[in-house]
Amino acid sequence: MPRAAPLRLTGRHAAGRPVPELWAGLHLPGIDPEKLQQLAVCAQRFTPRVSLAPPDGLLLEVQGSLHLFAGVAGLRGALMSECLRLQVQPVLAFAPAALAALVAARAGQSLAVIDLAQLTGQLAPLPLASLRWPPDTLARLARMGVRTVGAALRLPRAGFARRVGSQQLAMLDVLTGRTPEARVTFHASERFRRRRELCCELENHDLLLAALAPLFAALGAFLRARQCGVVELECRLTHRHVPATRCVVRLAAPATDVQRLAALLGEHLSALNLPEPARACELRADALVPHLPGSHDLWQPGEHGGSAGNEACGLIERLRARLGSAAVHGLARLEAHRPENAWAVTEPPPAAGRRGAQTGCSADAPAAGRRPLWLLPAPQRLCVRDGLPRRRGPLRLVSEPERIETGWWDGGEIARDYYTAVDIHGVRLWVFRERAAPHGWFLHGIFG
Amino acid sequence: MDGDAKLARLLEHPAIWRGRSAAHPRGLPTGFAALDAYLPGYGWPRTGLIEILVSRFGSGELYLLLPALAALTRARCARWCVWVAPPLMPFAPALASQGVALDRVAVVGGARPLWAFEQALGSGACDVALAWARQPKAREIRRLQLAAERGRTLGVLFRPRRAAREASAAVLRLSLEPITAGVRITLLKGRGALRGAVDLLRPGGWSV
Numbered sequence: 001m002p003r004a005a006p007l008r009l010t011g012r013h014a015a016g017r018p019v020p021e022l023w024a025g026l027h028l029p030g031i032d033p034e035k036l037q038q039l040a041v042c043a044q045r046f047t048p049r050v051s052l053a054p055p056d057g058l059l060l061e062v063q064g065s066l067h068l069f070a071g072v073a074g075l076r077g078a079l080m081s082e083c084l085r086l087q088v089q090p091v092l093a094f095a096p097a098a099l100a101a102l103v104a105a106r107a108g109q110s111l112a113v114i115d116l117a118q119l120t121g122q123l124a125p126l127p128l129a130s131l132r133w134p135p136d137t138l139a140r141l142a143r144m145g146v147r148t149v150g151a152a153l154r155l156p157r158a159g160f161a162r163r164v165g166s167q168q169l170a171m172l173d174v175l176t177g178r179t180p181e182a183r184v185t186f187h188a189s190e191r192f193r194r195r196r197e198l199c200c201e202l203e204n205h206d207l208l209l210a211a212l213a214p215l216f217a218a219l220g221a222f223l224r225a226r227q228c229g230v231v232e233l234e235c236r237l238t239h240r241h242v243p244a245t246r247c248v249v250r251l252a253a254p255a256t257d258v259q260r261l262a263a264l265l266g267e268h269l270s271a272l273n274l275p276e277p278a279r280a281c282e283l284r285a286d287a288l289v290p291h292l293p294g295s296h297d298l299w300q301p302g303e304h305g306g307s308a309g310n311e312a313c314g315l316i317e318r319l320r321a322r323l324g325s326a327a328v329h330g331l332a333r334l335e336a337h338r339p340e341n342a343w344a345v346t347e348p349p350p351a352a353g354r355r356g357a358q359t360g361c362s363a364d365a366p367a368a369g370r371r372p373l374w375l376l377p378a379p380q381r382l383c384v385r386d387g388l389p390r391r392r393g394p395l396r397l398v399s400e401p402e403r404i405e406t407g408w409w410d411g412g413e414i415a416r417d418y419y420t421a422v423d424i425h426g427v428r429l430w431v432f433r434e435r436a437a438p439h440g441w442f443l444h445g446i447f448g
Numbered sequence: 449m450d451g452d453a454k455l456a457r458l459l460e461h462p463a464i465w466r467g468r469s470a471a472h473p474r475g476l477p478t479g480f481a482a483l484d485a486y487l488p489g490y491g492w493p494r495t496g497l498i499e500i501l502v503s504r505f506g507s508g509e510l511y512l513l514l515p516a517l518a519a520l521t522r523a524r525c526a527r528w529c530v531w532v533a534p535p536l537m538p539f540a541p542a543l544a545s546q547g548v549a550l551d552r553v554a555v556v557g558g559a560r561p562l563w564a565f566e567q568a569l570g571s572g573a574c575d576v577a578l579a580w581a582r583q584p585k586a587r588e589i590r591r592l593q594l595a596a597e598r599g600r601t602l603g604v605l606f607r608p609r610r611a612a613r614e615a616s617a618a619v620l621r622l623s624l625e626p627i628t629a630g631v632r633i634t635l636l637k638g639r640g641a642l643r644g645a646v647d648l649l650r651p652g653g654w655s656v
Contacts, residue, residue: 311571311572311573312527312528312571312573314571314573315567315568315571315573315574318567318571319556319558319564319567319568322558322560322563323556323557323558323559323560323564324558326557327556327557327558327564328554328555328556328557329554329555329557330550330551330553330554330555331538331540331543331550331553331555332540332550333540333541333544333550339539339541342539342540342541343537343539343540343541344540348554349528349550349551349552349553349554371539371541371542371545372539372542373510373511373514373538373539373542373543373546374506374510374534374535374536374537374538374539375536375537375539376536377536377537425503425504425507425626426507426625426626426627426628427504427505427506427507427626428506428508429506445539446505446506446536447506447508447511448506448508448509448510448511
């Protein structure tokens, strides 16, 4: 079942008529974004409809909450004390339109307008600069003698739209509540943190995993309720004397299956050397990712075209859990003439999915010349007798030379003549002779 | 009536079943006609573990597999082609020029090649997994074979030539040695296979 998109727009309508709204606008000059987020989370205490107005504004729709705080005055007091707790100094204004509350707060006016009919009159003395229009627009209006909201509202609409801009006119309409404004509701990011004190100190991995089982069950319920998955799971084991041991499981794709998570954590734990027995354990999942359950294939992977997406992710995670994250990688080919630079290590390939059958090699046109299937990490010097290279016996050169001479522009210059050689056991090698003195011979690859 | 004709008549008896005529699932074409005719199922098995024994790394064993690898990785719903603990890094441009789709190739390094190989075989995420192992025990090879059947994967294990005397649970065992003009392939074990050896000559394309 796909997750229903949360209703984000905050315009509330009942029976076709807009419900009266009351917005509290907070202007917080110079606040850093992190603190703004923090404040937004705290502000959700007062109303579910909190909206950010970056960089320094916050809006709360409080019509429904007024009676809980004994009216505007009580709510103002509660909000101010919450801000003081977070050590920010806001200007707070109340107005029936969100933008009006924000503009009033920016202008430093702690207005409290409850009636929409009074709004225009109360906004009139506010400076236009609080609307944060482009400076040249404001300068042009100032030259016309228009410096306040009231003066701008008195101008003829058609002329205002022509001279100043229809966007600005629309903003004035939003400001006075003539047109409703749709604001994006702030959603706090959620995280899972659950801790369990152990009844006795544990060191055995299996026992620890068993002790973690209730936490995993809680995590499963948490993720199910939110239709979310995790891509990173952290387990903290607290000890008596030494700092806590952290164990982080990273996943290739968002996971919701707690049994799989538990199995992966078990792999990580078994690779871990605990300095001391653990007294408490804690599970943390900070970043939640919306999870869209995929459909399952009718066919098994490998049958007729059943794909293997889930199996592939599971394989990567198991391998990485035990062997380390660098142990699994993909290969890519680069367009470069130097053999050393012609390939790169990449992330593991994406899980197998359906794609068009590829026929022929047109997409991967063969590189010029022959290339070995195995390349040595670095060329290996060969000993030379009578001008010919040797490796466990004399080498026989069986091909014409291929000259690779490039890289003079970046300091990694090479000038080599590559040959295919066969050693006495019949193994075909890719060797080169340096063009520069002393004309050394090197082994660079094995044809395989 | 001489002996051969007598034997032939005897073998026509419907109660006599011969190994060679057993129903083999159609194999994966190797890309070499002589080898296809030689292998049971007329190609590599699609599922199960095969062993390729070589006297020396780089004797031509990988070129033997390349046409099959290219076909598998370019298929419509290709799963992965995993290389477990290769002794050197496979050279991506050469693989690509031989037709292998690099977006299906994954390389697994690390300390436990046999464990990683078993995981890759049993996961069902791979069409083919290649591994280089020093001295796997017969029990471990049996586990690998079972994992390959579970995951419907073709597993290819490269081992040194001296392992030919050991028993193995692999469905197919080949020994490979370079000769002047190509390689000689000897079949050591195969269900209902012919005995003997087949020589593959190096055509122009193969000789790279």
